[in-house]
Amino acid sequence: AQSVTQPDIHITVSEGASLELRCNYSYGATPYLFWYVQSPGQGLQLLLKYFSGDTLVQGIKGFEAEFKRSQSSFNLRKPSVHWSDAAEYFCAVGAAGNQFYFGTGTSLTVIP
């Protein structure tokens, strides 16, 4: 069965520091992978997506993610975090048959 794991429930980083949010998936075929961000009181906004091709994908707001098939991972990174990046981050897998599976989310706190 398909699943998505985000091992870190909560992460705290200092403003200006680098960030990496982990995501591992379980899926038999090549997955469609997504990262979404949810600001307080808001819906989910798509940061980036991976379908095929280059395993390093660029997204909005300076985020990037790298697909590593051997590790079944799709980690999200940002070289320098801004206070406005504080939010909940969700990794998701899109599968055949219009199924969509979300991870449990990672809450990011940014300290000045």
Added chain:
Amino acid sequence: DTAVSQTPKYLVTQMGNDKSIKCEQNLGHDTMYWYKQDSKKFLKIMFSYNNKELIINETVPNRFSPKSPDKAHLNLHINSLELGDSAVYFCASSQVPQGGEPQHFGDGTRLSIL
């Protein structure tokens, strides 16, 4: 222009009542969804419609009934509300019903049952 809009944003009501949440998308998408996000932020799909036809119907109580009058609208009606229904409900849409299509979300409806 709001792409996916839900109303109301907040809904506070008592156990046993019936309530509806409305969703509209102006993206021209064919597929719409309802998700439930619990207090631990876990997102679970409830329903999906493609061109007004139900294509995903996860295990949810029969008290939840979606209705899609046209492909731009997907409403959620809930009968006999229970305490466990308290959650944030998100509507979403995608261009086609494929797992590779990104979904666009509304801002959510926060339902609180007293």
